[in-house]
Amino acid sequence: MPTLRQLEYLVAVADTGHFGRAAERVHVTQPTLSEQLRALEERLGTQLVERSRSNVVVTPLGFEVVEVARRMLRDAQRIRDLTGRLGSGMGGVVRLGLPSTIGPYLLPRVVPHLHALYPHLKLYVREDLPHTLPRGLAEGLHDVIVTPLPVTQSGLEEAVLFEEPLHLAVPLDHELAQRKLITIHDLEGVDLLALGPGHQLRDLVVNLAAEAGANIRFDYEGTSLDTLREMMATGLGVSLLPGLYVRSVVRNDPRFKTFDIGRRGLTRTIGMFWRKTKSSQANFARLADLFRETVAEEFKDALV
Structure with missing residues (x-):
């Protein structure tokens, strides 16, 4: 299964359309983000983003995965809220x-x-x-x-x-x-x-x-x-x-x-x-x- 962190990286890339800006948003280096996305694609057995020198394009299947990822991230946050993280x-x-x-x-x-x-x-x-x-x-x-x-x-x-x-x-x-x-x-x-x-x-x-x-x-x-x-x-x-x-x-x-x-x-x-x-x-x-x-x-x- 993908990790929540990998899903967060994928959503950031989809939102920004750029590896560098996505890495800044999630506060990691660009190589770390790129490596984790490749690991996610290997784990799922499919290509989620198309890479080029000028930009990043999310594949049609990638868009569907991104929407599921958004819901999973929201649900994970709700779990933290419900369990009273602050106390x-x-x-x-x-x-x-x-x-x-x-x-x-x-x-x-x-x-x-x-x-x-x-x-x-x-x-x-x-x-x-x-x-x-x-x-x-x-x-x-x-x-x-x-x-x-x-x-x-x-x-x-x-x-x-x-x-x-x-x-x-x-x-x-x-x-x-x-x-x-x-x-x-x-x-x-x-x-x-x-x-x-x-x-x-x-x-x-x-x-x-x-x-x-x-x-x-x-x-x-x-x-x-x-x-x-x-x-x-x-x-x-x-x-x-x-x-x-x-x-x-x-x-x-x-x-x-x-x-x-x-x-x-x-x-x-x-x-x-x-x-x-x-x-x-x-x-x-x-x-x-x-x-x-x-x-x-x-x-x-x-x-x-």
């Missing part, structure tokens, strides 16, 4: 998924409090794009996710954690840095940098550019907040950055000034989500409370 004392491993625009700036503040209260609880953290996190949660890849709202995936429980302001970051040698305040009208014709596709922040920047008449630099998209900041420092443009990142990193960088854009009050809402299963409700609700209380205490000067 009343909040122990064991919790698989937390969240975007790279949140995790590195939020977790260092939350984890010490979490470990002090629940010393037997271990977090396995996986970063992913906001638009893929809810599906990963529904399919059992994560136990709980922290991500920007709104989330349209059905079958999930939601807890709002905090409202995070968005600030305009401007290099000191940019003409806007000389202003005492910046309104949306001041952004007309200005070059705005954004993250790549899949990031909610990208959508917010694109919407702002359309409203203000600014220029989106699609030819220079950032892969992370840090790379976005370094590109701005070279004069490529300005951008919107989230409050936790601004407080943790940008305000300590003497190359930048940050502004609120007039009276607009640009924000994003961050929430925690988990599947609606009876055994997990109380534990994840307590986890959400801890995140919410820690953020209110640690970032009270950085939130709305």
